Amino acid sequence: MSAIVREILKFYTDRKDFIDNLLSGGLPAILPAAIAFLWWLRWRHRQRRIPPSIFPFEVIKSQTQDLKKRILGGEDNDPLADRNIAYQQRVANRNIRRELQQLLEEHRWVLILGRTGLGKTREATELVNHLNQQGWMVLYLKPNEWLDIPARMPTEIGTDRKLLFFFDDLNQKMYRSREEISPEAEKSPVEKFNVPLQERLLEALERYEQFCGKEEVRVIATARNEKQSNFPGETSPWEKLQWEKYPKLWQRFTIYELPQPEDDAIIGALAATVTEAKIAADPQQYPELARRNDATFRNVVENLRRLKNDGLSLNPNTYRESLGKT
Incomplete structure (x- = not known):
């Protein structure tokens, strides 16, 4: 609505003398036109906000x-x-x-x-x-x-x-x-x-x-x-x-x-992914990492993405235990 008000004020300022003369002598005559103008401004502002209809x-x-x-x-x-x-x-x-x-x-x-x-x-x-x-x-x-x-x-x-x-x-x-x-x-x-x-x-x-x-x-x-x-x-x-x-x-x-993944599932995710991602790791450490994990698969993935991007190896010192920390 603030945009509409700005347009009305600008319209009035640009034509102040003319509008003042009309208002002093012919308000009943111009009232319908003023209402129509306000309606048109509101309609145009409304149309600008409406997105196209797309199959969702x-x-x-x-x-x-x-x-x-x-x-x-x-x-x-x-x-x-x-x-x-x-x-x-x-x-x-x-x-x-x-x-x-x-x-x-x-x-x-x-x-x-x-x-x-x-x-x-x-x-x-x-x-x-x-x-x-x-x-x-x-x-x-x-x-x-x-x-x-x-x-x-x-x-x-x-x-x-x-x-x-x-x-x-x-x-x-x-x-x-x-x-x-x-x-x-x-x-x-x-x-x-x-x-x-x-x-x-x-x-x-x-x-x-x-x-x-x-x-x-x-x-x-x-x-x-x-x-x-x-x-x-x-x-x-x-x-x-x-x-x-x-x-x-x-x-x-x-x-x-949905039940949370057990440690064996986390170990399986690590074993199936670490080699493919070319991240240095010791598979014997996977059970410890699984125990420390926050029981989500997403934390495993976020850790591996970070380690790969930073060029770090996977071990208990580099592994973050929860999503809140990753």
């Missing part, structure tokens, strides 16, 4: 060979890119991917919860890749795109009906959505500029279920569940979800609490 999903057709690259990114020749690090079974005698797949088959909507660094995105991506090879089209919500409620089946999807929606890091997506501006606001001045993602997500997904049938739609999502923020005064990851405010949305999901 990365469409990954069934049996796509580079799915992990499209979701996780990273260079093909980077051994420390997330998708290039060998997948580890985090808990002995358990197959996490199969557990998640069974939940998804039974309940259709699954939310993976866990603290940062546990590998939620990697576990979800492994499952998504597995199902994609079985014929499911993957719709991966892009960062910073407006999720709207479709009036009809989007042409970007085509004729496929087995749809697997993947929403990663819902904490940040939902928190950022407070500032996102709807492309729909271009259609009418009374359309809301801001609608939280929590309000749009449930209605949008249920609309896709109407188009395709509930049996043809699956939803997998990830979110952090820390109740405390890293810095005083900041909103915690859990608060960003607004669990109590949107019970209808969250009740649709079956919750899967």
